[in-house]
Amino acid sequence: MTDSVVSKPFSSSVGDYVKAIWDLGGTGAASTKEVAERLSVSPASVSNMFVRLQEMGLVRHERYHGASLTDSGRVEALRLVRRHRLIETFLLEHLGYNRQEVHEEAERLEHAVSDGFTERLAEFLGHPEYDPHGEPIPATDGTLEVENSVPLTEARAGTRVRISKVRNDDAPILDHLEDSGLVPGRPLSVLQVRELDGVVIVEDEDGKTHALGEPLARSVFVREALGGA
Amino acid sequence: MTDSVVSKPFSSSVGDYVKAIWDLGGTGAASTKEVAERLSVSPASVSNMFVRLQEMGLVRHERYHGASLTDSGRVEALRLVRRHRLIETFLLEHLGYNRQEVHEEAERLEHAVSDGFTERLAEFLGHPEYDPHGEPIPATDGTLEVENSVPLTEARAGTRVRISKVRNDDAPILDHLEDSGLVPGRPLSVLQVRELDGVVIVEDEDGKTHALGEPLARSVFVREALGGA
DNA sequence: ACTGTTTTTTAGCTTTGGCTAATTCTAAAT
DNA sequence: ATTTAGAATTAGCCAAAGCTAAAAAACAGT
Ligand SMILES: [Mn+2]
Ligand SMILES: [Mn+2]
Ligand SMILES: [Mn+2]
Ligand SMILES: [Mn+2]
Numbered sequence: 001m002t003d004s005v006v007s008k009p010f011s012s013s014v015g016d017y018v019k020a021i022w023d024l025g026g027t028g029a030a031s032t033k034e035v036a037e038r039l040s041v042s043p044a045s046v047s048n049m050f051v052r053l054q055e056m057g058l059v060r061h062e063r064y065h066g067a068s069l070t071d072s073g074r075v076e077a078l079r080l081v082r083r084h085r086l087i088e089t090f091l092l093e094h095l096g097y098n099r100q101e102v103h104e105e106a107e108r109l110e111h112a113v114s115d116g117f118t119e120r121l122a123e124f125l126g127h128p129e130y131d132p133h134g135e136p137i138p139a140t141d142g143t144l145e146v147e148n149s150v151p152l153t154e155a156r157a158g159t160r161v162r163i164s165k166v167r168n169d170d171a172p173i174l175d176h177l178e179d180s181g182l183v184p185g186r187p188l189s190v191l192q193v194r195e196l197d198g199v200v201i202v203e204d205e206d207g208k209t210h211a212l213g214e215p216l217a218r219s220v221f222v223r224e225a226l227g228g229a
Numbered sequence: 230m231t232d233s234v235v236s237k238p239f240s241s242s243v244g245d246y247v248k249a250i251w252d253l254g255g256t257g258a259a260s261t262k263e264v265a266e267r268l269s270v271s272p273a274s275v276s277n278m279f280v281r282l283q284e285m286g287l288v289r290h291e292r293y294h295g296a297s298l299t300d301s302g303r304v305e306a307l308r309l310v311r312r313h314r315l316i317e318t319f320l321l322e323h324l325g326y327n328r329q330e331v332h333e334e335a336e337r338l339e340h341a342v343s344d345g346f347t348e349r350l351a352e353f354l355g356h357p358e359y360d361p362h363g364e365p366i367p368a369t370d371g372t373l374e375v376e377n378s379v380p381l382t383e384a385r386a387g388t389r390v391r392i393s394k395v396r397n398d399d400a401p402i403l404d405h406l407e408d409s410g411l412v413p414g415r416p417l418s419v420l421q422v423r424e425l426d427g428v429v430i431v432e433d434e435d436g437k438t439h440a441l442g443e444p445l446a447r448s449v450f451v452r453e454a455l456g457g458a
Numbered sequence: 459a460c461t462g463t464t465t466t467t468t469a470g471c472t473t474t475g476g477c478t479a480a481t482t483c484t485a486a487a488t
Numbered sequence: 489a490t491t492t493a494g495a496a497t498t499a500g501c502c503a504a505a506g507c508t509a510a511a512a513a514a515c516a517g518t
Contacts, residue, residue, distance in 0.1 A: 013506090014504095041506075041507095065514095
């Protein structure tokens with residue numbers, strides 16, 4: 001009796017590790033410590049999981065030098081990211097969640113839904129390209145838009161831009177930005193980017209100007225205008 | 230440091246056992262063998278889980294004599310049944326699943342969603358009282374409508390009834406009934422219930438009559454008319 | 459090249475939830 | 489009252505995923 005070809009799905013732990021490595025490993029390998037912190041797990045557990053992930057063919061791992069995704073690891077990561085972002089979109093747009101609440105729920109649901117569910121949900125949502133934080137949603141085939149947005153601290157004064165995403169771990173900062181109407185999709189004019197104190201001054205479509213200190217400006221990512229939100 | 234009072238949620242295994250015992254244990258206790266079959270698990274695993282469930286306070290268990298739910302076990306079971314039936318309703322009404330597909334997806338999602346999600350989904354769905362199979366959806370407080378429907382084989386000729394649910398393990402039978410428009414909510418007149426061959430003849434609201442052999446008639450449950458679907 | 463700090467790995471344990479095989483109990487039939 | 493078939497339990501495994509504490513490697517600074 002040959003092993004029938006069903007290849008049982010990866011556990012949610014495995015999925016979260018792969019996603020963490022993807023998130024971190026921008027360039028090069030993700031370190032044991034980084035992953036441990038990201039997942040609130042001991043470094044020892046990560047060491048252990050790195051060798052298991054390698055056996056599963058999801059990462060390449062050299063002892064003492066971190067892990068980086070293989071092609072099949074990247075595919076798995078993007079599958080989860082797609083689910084996660086679609087689910088967040090649904091929770092926000094149809095169930096009345098707010099931006100802060102969606103993540104925790106999506107973090108669990110991403111492991112429980114099937115591919116079939118995911119595609120029907122995408123259909124239901126009208127095949128959105130960005131999630132509520134402004135992050136691009138990977139396509140079914142694992143394609144992901146090349147990232148070309150920059151934090152406001154690196155924008156050029158005088159350009160017209162659109163907020164692509166807002167990213168910060170600190171809830172008060174997100175709340176403040178949301179209260180000011182600085183949310184993904186919003187078009188802005190960059191009036192001034194001041195080197196000496198990091199303050200960035202922008203004007204929104206209602207003509208209102210906002211002065212953002214460096215911590216705020218660093219959290220607001222923008223793309224030069226033209227493209228849709 | 231006292232154990233803070235968070236009481237981590239039950240695992241999905243524990244949940245499925247409790248639900249199985251609830252499903253079965255109509256009256257009295259559910260047997261090891263029944264539960265094992267229901268969950269596709271070995272009897273030894275069930276024996277083992279019965280003692281763990283008892284320690285968690287979810288069942289009462291007497292060695293060699295099955296397990297029955299405690300109050301807190303029943304609460305947990307009904308919480309899951311509520312989630313399950315709401316999720317099935319959503320999949321069917323909004324994501325374009327068909328009656329056959331919903332169950333498997335709901336069986337996984339019921340363990341992944343939060344109470345908050347469940348109540349927002351109920352809101353989104355307009356607080357339905359019945360799921361797509363016609364089964365009543367338990368209330369948040371664990372209340373469940375008393376079951377007062379009977380299979381067509383036990384209906385009285387001459388009464389006006391409404392289909393409450395359609396229940397059978399056989400897909401072709403369900404398909405046939407659905408194709409004939411005999412789905413939950415449909416009003417019918419019972420024209421004849423023939424003892425000798427078990428055939429039941431009904432007339433639907435379009436004046437069309439249907440003759441159902443015993444296997445079909447046994448699968449269609451009805452309530453005397455008046456009440457909503 | 460040495461030394462101290464930080465990071466990573468190893469060793470050894472734990473819990474959860476499965477399994478098979480062997481044993482024991484219950485209940486029905488003689 | 490025995491026997492026996494079927495159901496349930498026990499004993500002894502396993503894998504997944506976590507943990508702590510101890511050992512080892514890498515890295516940085518002198
Ligand atoms: Mn998120
Ligand atoms: Mn997750
Ligand atoms: Mn179901
Ligand atoms: Mn389930």
